[in-house]
Amino acid sequence: xxxTSLFRWLVAASLIxxxxxxxxxxxxxxxxxxxxxxxNITEASPWQRIVMIGASATAGFTASEPLGGxxxxxxxxxxxxxxxxxxTHEPVQNFGNAFFFLQPELLGQQQVTRALTNRPTLIIGLDxxxxxxxxxxxxxxxxxxxxxxxxxxxxxxxxPLVIGDxxxxxxxxxxxxxxxxxxxxxxxxxxxQRLKAWATEHKQVAVVELSGFMRRALANxxxxxxxxxLPDGQTRMLLQNDTLHPSPPGCAVLALAVLxxxxxxxxxxxxxxxxxxxxxxxxxxxxxxxxxxxSTPAALK
Numbered sequence: 001x002x003x004t005s006l007f008r009w010l011v012a013a014s015l016i017x018x019x020x021x022x023x024x025x026x027x028x029x030x031x032x033x034x035x036x037x038x039x040n041i042t043e044a045s046p047w048q049r050i051v052m053i054g055a056s057a058t059a060g061f062t063a064s065e066p067l068g069g070x071x072x073x074x075x076x077x078x079x080x081x082x083x084x085x086x087x088t089h090e091p092v093q094n095f096g097n098a099f100f101f102l103q104p105e106l107l108g109q110q111q112v113t114r115a116l117t118n119r120p121t122l123i124i125g126l127d128x129x130x131x132x133x134x135x136x137x138x139x140x141x142x143x144x145x146x147x148x149x150x151x152x153x154x155x156x157x158x159x160p161l162v163i164g165d166x167x168x169x170x171x172x173x174x175x176x177x178x179x180x181x182x183x184x185x186x187x188x189x190x191x192x193q194r195l196k197a198w199a200t201e202h203k204q205v206a207v208v209e210l211s212g213f214m215r216r217a218l219a220n221x222x223x224x225x226x227x228x229x230l231p232d233g234q235t236r237m238l239l240q241n242d243t244l245h246p247s248p249p250g251c252a253v254l255a256l257a258v259l260x261x262x263x264x265x266x267x268x269x270x271x272x273x274x275x276x277x278x279x280x281x282x283x284x285x286x287x288x289x290x291x292x293x294x295s296t297p298a299a300l301k
Contacts (some may be wrong), residue, residue, distance in 0.1 A: 046122035046160045046262055047087040047273060051095060052078050053111040054128040055104075058096030061245050063176070068098070074248050074286075077126065080255035083284035087273035093118060096127075101181075104131040105146070108153050116156065123157055124258055126164040126208060133166045133183050133191045140187040147191045151198050154205075160265045161202075162258050164210030166191045171218055172244035206261040213254065218243060223253065226260050227276055252282035 052058050060076030073079065078094035095111050108128065115123055132150030137143035154161065166188050173182050183191075192211065199205040216223050220236040223229070230238075230253070238250030246254055259274045275281050 045087065045089075046266065047085055047089040048121040049090050049119060050078075050081065050092045050122045050124060051115040051118050051120040052081070052092060053108075053115050053123060053125045054096045055100035055131055056096070056098040057127040057130075057245055058094065058125070059098045059100075060094075060096070061098050062240065063242050063245075075245065075251065077124075077246075077251050077254060077258075080248075080251040080281055080285045081124065081258060083287075084252075084255045084259055084274045084281045086275065087270075101131045101135055104135065105149060108132070108150055112153050112156055120159055122160045122162070122262060124162045125154070126162070126210060126254065126258060128154070128163055129166060129191075129195065130164070133188065134169070134177070135181050137183065140184055140190065143183050143187050144190055144194070147194065151195070155202070158204065160204050160206070160262055162206045162208060162261050163195075163199075164208045165195055167211040167214040169214065169244055172242060176242045176244045204265050206264045208254075208257050208261045213257065214239065217250065225253065225257050225278075226271070228256065228278060230278075248285070249278070249282055252278040252285065255281055 058077050060072050060074070060079075062072055062075050065072045076094055077096070078092040082089075082092045093115075095114055097107055097111070100107050111128075129147065129150055132147045133143050137146065154163070168185065168188060169177060170182055173179055188211075195207060199207050213223065215221075217235045217238045220233055222232050223235050223238070238247055238253055239245070240247050240250075256274075256276065256278050263271065275284070
């Protein structure tokens, strides 16, 4: 996306966001959204009722439809998580928002509260931490203070939680990211250290190395998840041309990574409860789209 098109999208997104936030804020103020304190999670299986929170990678985004369109649902991560599961489960709910970057503190709070009202057995927030480090912030200290606030929001969650670490998305600067939205590599490293320490203290939390996924995909290097390996030269297609968002095959790989990570929070996890092959996850997911073709990308054949 050229910078002019991105600017126009940001202006439109800002206007739509302000209208949407007003309604959501009123709901929180009037109590129409149930307090998370009243939630009592009792289900044993993490797959029964999955809720997803986060930003555009979770919600689904493609630069050809920056404000959404008929093709955008193909990029929603929940579609691939749903298709990967073999265990009985309710349809995965996706509360991700492509406008998350405009005000992560407010939308993050709203998403967590809304997710908990649905009595989730598993919450997936793969890109939830991202904009608590990226985005606004004049100094590393400002960014890390906001990052700590994002982790504080997640402490309300008592059920299994899968989140991603912070990647180096510098390849997307002047594409999907403005230069001032990019944190220093030092800030990214510090945020990931804090995330690792925080996750160690919260045994129900599993962290997916989103940083490794993006680094290896950009370099077209091998990616291995459990028993599946995508070799060198066949991973660049897991990211879109904007070098920030996953492609549909990338969503299939990330769905496997998320479900596999969740197993680390379970003393007796059963690997047969979900598909272990991203190409099969991709095939199953494409059946849900009226625009899907019968062909499979070369890297997933």
